[in-house]
Amino acid sequence: MLIFLVMRVLPGDPLTVMYGTQVVSIRPEDRVRIEQELGISDPLVVQYASWLKDIGKGELGTSFWRNDTVADLVKRRGPLTLEIALLAIVISWLVGIPVGIVSALKQNSLLDYAARLFTVTFLAIPSFWLAALIALVLVLKWGYAAPLGTIDFWENPKQNLQIVWGPSVTLGQPYRPTSQE
Numbered sequence: 001m002l003i004f005l006v007m008r009v010l011p012g013d014p015l016t017v018m019y020g021t022q023v024v025s026i027r028p029e030d031r032v033r034i035e036q037e038l039g040i041s042d043p044l045v046v047q048y049a050s051w052l053k054d055i056g057k058g059e060l061g062t063s064f065w066r067n068d069t070v071a072d073l074v075k076r077r078g079p080l081t082l083e084i085a086l087l088a089i090v091i092s093w094l095v096g097i098p099v100g101i102v103s104a105l106k107q108n109s110l111l112d113y114a115a116r117l118f119t120v121t122f123l124a125i126p127s128f129w130l131a132a133l134i135a136l137v138l139v140l141k142w143g144y145a146a147p148l149g150t151i152d153f154w155e156n157p158k159q160n161l162q163i164v165w166g167p168s169v170t171l172g173q174p175y176r177p178t179s180q181e
Contacts, residue, residue: 091172131170
């Protein structure tokens with residue numbers, strides 16, 4: 001319900017998103033017809049019921065920019081996103097668990113202070129800045145750029161990992177504890 005309400009409350013209109021600056025040249029009768037086709041001229045209760053029905057059936061709509069269904073886009077890009085997320089979790093564990101063990105076993109030692117400095121430094125670095133830094137260093141220092149496009153892990157594991165390791169490191173570095181911990 002929150003997503004639906006936010007999408008309806010935000011300023012702007014779907015026709016402007018679809019047609020850009022050319023929206024002003026749409027004739028009023030065409031605008032009414034398009035709004036009826038999209039269902040945005042219906043009352044909010046009817047729009048919400050239709051939206052819930054579509055979500056329940058897995059019909060997530062059509063992308064305004066690509067004219068593909070959103071479900072197809074999720075199916076196509078979902079596995080790579082899941083792979084990046086899982087690798088980010090593994091990276092955060094590979095770094096976080098040893099640092100935590102060292103800090104627990106060697107409290108207030110030089111090694112503990114170094115681990116704290118390492119942790120706080122990476123907490124302070126914004127992920128987008130780290131990503132830009134990694135990309136710049138790789139390209140400018142070593143002339144390396146990851147392959148473009150998507151390559152499934154089972155097709156070519158080496159190239160797949162070249163694509164996903166950068167985003168995974170960027171996402172895996174900032175372990176931010178919640179207030180419950």
